Amino acid sequence: LYLLASLLNFWNPPTTAQVMIEAQPHVVSEGKDVLLLVHNLPQNLTGYSWYRGKIKDIHHYLTAYLIDTHEIIFGPAYSGRETIYSNASLLIEKVTLNDAGSYTLEVNTHGDRNKGVTRHFTLHRDYLWWINGQSLPISSRLQLSSNNRTLILFSVTENDAGPYECEVKNPVSASRSDPVTLNVLRQLPKASITINKFNAVEHDDQVTLTCVPEIGNATYLWWVNGQSLPFSPRMQWSDDHRTLTLHSVTRNDTGSYECGIQTSVYAIHSDPVTLNVLYGPDIPRISPSDTLYRRGRNLHLTCFADSNPPAAYLWMANGTFLRPGNEVFLPKITKKNSGRYVCFAQNLVTGKRNFAFKTIKVVPSLAVGF
Structure with missing residues (x-):
């Protein structure tokens, strides 16, 4: 790095010597010192001030020297590396890139306006x-x-x-x-997952997922739903972790699976593959839990069973099938509506079924305490 200085002369009438600033040395490396040596100072001086830049205000004020009292004043722009001398010269020690730019000298004389001359330095690399x-x-x-x-x-x-x-x-x-x-690779391979079943039946099926392509000395990583795979005794890995086998899948295995391949040069990530586990129906739940009903009231029963896909429902009352659906509604029931109500739930994809029943007893109005 170096400081490049060229001489700029202050404007004065031709009959008067011009104030000049000379950089010593003319070329200086970063970290070295540079002296801004002033020539041709006028007579009747009272003092001089240096400013960082071309603007002469308090924010750019570096330092000043008062001749009568030999007093040195430091301004806000003073860094501790600037020294002003009685001949108006300015020493800047251990110059840095931030020192590059313009420096303005203001000369004060008796009975005359202040005069200024600016010197510009450039740190170049x-x-x-x-x-x-x-x-x-x-x-x-x-x-x-x-x-x-x-x-x-x-x-x-x-x-x-x-x-x-x-x-x-x-x-x-x-x-x-x-x-x-x-290093520029010809083309990064594309990671992907092969799977033997996208839709697997809970407890019946085994699912195998394989991350491709096969790359020697690579590390294979797996995620489900954006998280690292949890430990499960039903999971089996190949020696290189490229193949994942899920034995007797459960509904908890449902999710979005991704694999990643890492080598010493690159890392690639597959698109997600979704495993859908079909399950149910579980044992249906019939609500409300009431079994005693007052004659003349409405009977409204609802049946629900966890199932993927959602189950189909059919009701039977005292051996007679009712209209399909998960609800039974009988208005103004009588004693003959007493009996066993059975809810059948079926998964139409897996063919699996389940049922639950409730015994309803219709009693005279006075027999029920409400």
Whole structure:
């Protein structure tokens, strides 16, 4: 890194010597010191002030020197690395990139307006890039940032593979990075899951899921519903974990399964595969739980059984089938409506059935305490 200084002269009539600022040395590496040496100061001086930038306000105020009292004043922009001398010169120690820019000297004299002269410094560094020890080729797929620090490769090809290096350079020094190797695969394989049954019957079926393709020295990972697979004694893995077998599936095995393949170079993830476990019907539940009914009331019974897919229902009352559905409604019941009410539930896909019954007794109104 270096500081580049050029001389700027203050405006004065041709008959008067011009105030000048000279950088010593003219080129300085980052971390070194630079002296802004002032020449041709006018007579009758009362003091001078330095500002960081071209704006002379309190926020940019660096430091000042009062000649009569030899007093030095520090402003808000003072960093602790600036030293002002009695001849108006300014020393900046251990310059950094943030020190780059303009510096303004304000000269104060008796009976005259304040005069200023500005000096601009530029910290400059060049960034160069190399691939396979050669400078970058010209390509519309290569894009460099405005300062060349960042390199972007669009639509990479196999020709872009190789060791990349960057170099930071200035007039007094240069440094090159260690190489970073870019590997370009011809095409990443697509991970997917094969499954022997998408719809499996609870307790009857065995389901086998296999993650493809088969890749040597790869690690195979599995998820269900976005979570790692829980332990189950019904789960069996192949030696490489590529194949998962679920013995005697249950409804808890229902879900979205995904697999991942990890190698030392890449990691790929499959699309989800949904396993649907068919189950039920479980033993139906008949509500309400009441068994005694007053004559003249309405009888309304509902039947429900857990099932996938939902069960079909049929009622029987005293050996006579009623209208299909999960509800029974009999208005203004009489004693002859007493008896056994049976609810049959059937899974029409698996063919499995289940039932429950309730005995209803219709009594005279006075026999029921309500």
